Amino acid sequence: MKDDNQSIFNLVLASTVHDMKNSLGMLGESLNSIFEQFENKILEPKVRDHYGAVQYESARVNNLLMQLLALYKLENEQLPFNPNYYNLGDFLEEQSCKFIPLMKAKGINYQIKVAEDLEAVFDDNLMATVLENIIGNAIRYTKSQIHISCSFDRLLTIQIADDGPGYPKQMIELAGDYIQGIDQSTGSTGLGLVFAKKIAELHSHKDVKGNITLSNGGELGGGIFEIKIP
Amino acid sequence: MIHYSKLKALIVEDFTEFARAVSTMLRDMGISHTDTVTSAEAAIQACREHKYDIILSDYNLGPQKDGQQLLEELIEFNLIKPKTTFVMVTAEKNAAMVMAAIEFLPDAYVTKPFNRHLLKSKLDKAIAKKQTLEPIKIAMRKCQWMKAIELCANVANQNPKYKNTCNQLKMKCLIANEQLDEAGQFIKQLQKKRCAPWVLRSQGIILYKQQELDQSIECFNRLIHDYPMYLEGYDWLAKIQHQLNRPIEAQKTLQKAVLRSPKLIKRQKLLGGLAEQNNDINSMTEAYRQAVKYGEHSVFRSAEEYVKLTKSIGLQLKGDAGRQRKTNRRG
Structure with missing residues (x-):
């Protein structure tokens, strides 16, 4: 009986998320079409900011929905883990494509640095959800620059760096225990980091574990997020 | 452009x-x-x-x-x-x-x-x-394996990005052309700490063709362990287990695959056949029922799954009737 209820809930949750994602997609695309009519005109900063805000928030809701569904499935051991070989250049370009209209509107420059033929094993669906959240955050906090880079040395490291104020000290000090950082009063729940860590751990292979780290500084002087997987 | x-x-x-x-x-x-x-x-x-x-x-x-x-x-x-x-x-x-x-x-x-x-x-x-790989694919469609292998090397040289795809196609050609020793050598070059799924798959197929069945099983087991959603690994494993006269193991292997994806009719029919051989009538009925269900809109549907489903339901009824008679007798 309990299993029955669970599978009904599962189905309802999955199809609700699916419908909401569809609506958000339509919303975003309609907004982009409106915005593109103004592309060659100079927009008032206020209008641009509003546009950016709607873009950002709808991308964020979409991403939160994906995380919610994945975390729920993970808890119930129903999350399909489907690792495969992927080209990192293609993969990272696709992740940033999702944010091009938003970055344009906010005047943010982004760069991807990765070797053309670098390939690695991961679940691209889950990794995409992680990166979407992190890149979205970087766009929210950066001043003008975002660098996405990737290297392979025993572990695959994907790094997202910005030139914003960086991660708050207490967040870095949580050192992995991000569930502690969930604070409903600030509006930033930190769910993205909890999710990122879970997904990194899911990518553990043999005795090598996946992990994430937060730091500040680097070339751009802002926040640096790194996800490392074997 | x-x-x-x-x-x-x-x-x-x-x-x-x-x-x-x-x-x-x-x-x-x-x-x-x-x-x-x-x-x-x-x-x-x-x-x-x-x-x-x-x-x-x-x-x-x-x-x-x-x-x-x-x-x-x-x-x-x-x-x-x-x-x-x-x-x-x-x-x-x-x-x-x-x-x-x-x-x-x-x-x-x-x-x-x-x-x-x-x-x-x-x-x-x-x-x-697609455009870059087209010449290789044309040669492959015409079964011109040597020419295709040569083209793979050229394309990979000019486009480092497609190196892995070209290796994959070259491997396909070597196996199709029955150049198993060369294919085995090539596998050795490609092996890394973490093999791509297609490398493990090719290695398993080469070993199978060389009649090294135990090693081949080991290889496909590794494939489904490292890449549990790569369902073709289960199909190969079940095929070899069946050949080695281990139909119960083969059935279990295919059951793992249909749990992940029930839609492939060919796999459901194989599973139904194995269950029949193993006298597992419930699993047989289930497999053919799924084959009929997912075959409804598919180009791969056939009369076979309907016939087999009818047969297995008949067997189920007979089984129930048999049990019923026994109970009655006892009563």
């Missing part, structure tokens, strides 16, 4: 608002000819009348055929050009991906929601890859 203005596109999408949005994206990319249909059946008709360069199909198309079944039918009946780029649009990529048999894979997957930038990037890459 891809000249989109010369290309014809077909959108298969039952959600008309979304289809309109995608159509606008394609128009903005420069494609002047775009048709839209709302079902797989209509798509098949459209492909009989036009030759499309790009097909964008949703995976979920309502109660009839789904996007994967559409692709299978188009390939099976030669309704699309080998050059046609087929992009599967999905809500959840993983779910759609495990449904595809390896010989019927789309050229790319794109997950909803997406914007024009993402769609263009996906299409740019899929079309460029």
Whole structure:
């Protein structure tokens, strides 16, 4: 009986998320079409900011929905883990494509640095959800620059760096225990980091574990997020 | 650089608002000819009348055929050009991906929601890859294996990005041409700490063809351990277990695969046959029932699964009747 209820809930949750994602997609695309009519005109900063805000928030809701569904499935051991070989250049370009209209509107420059033929094993669906959240955050906090880079040395490291104020000290000090950082009063729940860590751990292979780290500084002087997987 | 203005596109999408949005994206990319249909059946008709360069199909198309079944039918009946780029649009990529048999894979997957930038990037890459690899594929279709292998080396040299795909195609040619020793040597070069799934698969097939069945089993076991959603690994494993006269193990292996994806009819029929051999009538009925269910809209349906389903239900009834009689006698 309990299993029955669970599978009904599962189905309802999955199809609700699916419908909401569809609506958000339509919303975003309609907004982009409106915005593109103004592309060659100079927009008032206020209008641009509003546009950016709607873009950002709808991308964020979409991403939160994906995380919610994945975390729920993970808890119930129903999350399909489907690792495969992927080209990192293609993969990272696709992740940033999702944010091009938003970055344009906010005047943010982004760069991807990765070797053309670098390939690695991961679940691209889950990794995409992680990166979407992190890149979205970087766009929210950066001043003008975002660098996405990737290297392979025993572990695959994907790094997202910005030139914003960086991660708050207490967040870095949580050192992995991000569930502690969930604070409903600030509006930033930190769910993205909890999710990122879970997904990194899911990518553990043999005795090598996946992990994430937060730091500040680097070339751009802002926040640096790194996800490392074997 | 891809000249989109010369290309014809077909959108298969039952959600008309979304289809309109995608159509606008394609128009903005420069494609002047775009048709839209709302079902797989209509798509098949459209492909009989036009030759499309790009097909964008949703995976979920309502109660009839789904996007994967559409692709299978188009390939099976030669309704699309080998050059046609087929992009599967999905809500959840993983779910759609495990449904595809390896010989019927789309050229790319794109997950909803997406914007024009993402769609263009996906299409740019899929079309460029298809164009670059086309000479190799032509040679392979003509079974000119040596020529294809030579072309693989050339393409890989000029495009380091496609090196892995070229290696994969070269391996296919070596196996198809029965050059098993060379293929085995090539595998050794490709082995790394973490082998790609296709490397493990090829290694398993080579070992199988060399009659090293125990080693082959070990290889396919590693494949399904490292890549549990790579369902072809289970099929090979079950085939070898069956050959080694271990039908119960083979049945268990296939049951693991259908748990992950019940839609492949061929696999359900194999499973049903094994269950019959093992006298496991309930599993037999279940497998053929699934084969009938998922075959309903598929080009791969046949009378066999109906006949077998009837037979297994008959056996079930007989079994129940037998038990009933025993109880009555005792009473």
